[in-house]
Amino acid sequence: MNKMILILAVVLFSLSLASSGYTHQSDHYFNIVDEAGNIVYITAWEMQVGDECLTADNKRYQVTGISGNTAQAKFVGEINLSQYLDENQKSSFWWAALTPSVAEAQSSGKVAVYHTHSDESYVPTEGEESIFGNGGIYKVGDAFSKALRAKGLKTVHSTAKHDPHDSMAYERSRRTALNLIKKEQPEAIFDVHRDAVPPEVYKGAVSGQEVSKVQLVVGKYGPTGKQIEDYALQIKAASDKQHPGLVKGIFFAKGGDYNQDLHPRSMLIEAGSHTNSRQSAEKGVTLFADVIPAVLGKTGANPANQAGAAGIGTAAAGASGATKSIGWIIGLLIVGGAAFLLISTGSIKEAKAKLKQFATTEFTNFFAPRQSRRKKSGDDREDKK
Structure with a gap:
């Protein structure tokens, strides 16, 4: 008998938990009030101490106590959401250079x-x-x-x-x-x-x-x-x-x-x-x-987009993320190489001379042995004939 009562109590407790949480009844919603008693937020979500809300004007509050359908809250602070705007991050040169665009392109x-x-x-x-x-x-x-x-x-x-x-x-x-x-x-x-x-x-x-x-x-x-x-x-x-x-x-x-x-x-x-x-x-x-x-870092393929915005899956979207990444890498290598050459030679004139020497002498030395090997191979084939 005692076991049956215990089982029944557990079942009833479980049902009470299942019915708690989010509720539909229009007479069961919570008013979150600040320290002065002003209503700052209203929702039907079941409230707990420690819950928080961000108001329409981006003021954040934390629930400190609950009495009936009223939740007392303390003001935490005003949140500056501009830091969460995507363009603020991507306006940075280094963000543009280092962002893994390949992953974005494959999304x-x-x-x-x-x-x-x-x-x-x-x-x-x-x-x-x-x-x-x-x-x-x-x-x-x-x-x-x-x-x-x-x-x-x-x-x-x-x-x-x-x-x-x-x-x-x-x-x-x-x-x-x-x-x-x-x-x-x-x-x-x-x-x-x-x-x-x-x-x-x-x-x-x-x-x-x-x-x-x-x-x-x-x-x-x-x-x-x-x-x-x-x-x-x-x-x-x-x-x-x-x-x-x-x-x-x-x-x-x-x-x-x-x-x-x-x-x-x-x-x-x-x-x-x-x-x-x-x-x-x-x-x-x-x-x-x-x-x-x-x-999501995308713009829609529709005429309502702002001028210059490229649509997903359209020709206006331009080069893929992979192509842009390769372009950035090549560009950075060229800029880095030019800077190194300028620093090591000490002047633009010397840098040009060094670059000219590299383009003539080094490339000639690189290709000449290959030409000799090709000629030798040709001679070998003639000997075998």
Whole structure:
């Protein structure tokens, strides 16, 4: 009897754990407040002490205490995202010279999309916040994939189902993510969700359109947490530049990894909330797709690109990364050789004389023996006749 009670208690405890974590109920979301009691962030992610968030204006807070649906947080600092913009790195001469362009040239230009929570839906459009195995989130994923393809990227959109909606859904979707990574070898993989907060949290005008904004979620648990964090900051930096206000913030979850340990460019995104229309979420992810080529170091093959931008897979893309790397190596050797010659001779005139001597004497000495050997071989053949 005691064993049965113990087993029942373990089962109930396991079920309670499975139902915790991310939640859908509109009356169960968290307000993160600063030291003065001002609300700085709102999300339905289950909160823990140590979780962090980055607001739309790039202020970072860390949760220090939780009381009901309110999380107290301390201000950590304001993050300068300009350091995460790709062009700031690549403007350096040495970055351009030493970056392994061959690897970049051989990259796939492919993005994978899937949905851990298959049921997530949008009440204004579908009439329900959850539709088992056939949520409106799939159509948001379709819109995201279509927009990425319009930018010249290849996409793979998995419609695998991972119901029910509980904390074990990430274990089930892990198989999907692994299969996508193994089979498709994407450059980036996105797990697309929607949040569960009041509509005004995500609703806004971005680049002249009324859309539902996007939230990025980073799992800090595990060895890849810092890498994924930097990737998220890079995405937000690019988004802030191209579509200011589109990314409403980043939530850094201390207690999970959300399968982001599987790929260095794995990101969980929230496209609006269940209280927003699905169409507005589709508009939001369409704008978000504009950001991805720049983050992956590519530009899309479409007329909307800025002047001078080359498209993936087009003639305008120019020489491959391998060709550029060889060009840099040859160029550096020539420059280095010229500098050495100038230093060793002491003047440009002496350097020219040395170069002329090398071109005449050294090359003559190099080729003459080969000519003699050829002549001798010819004589041998004549003797044998």
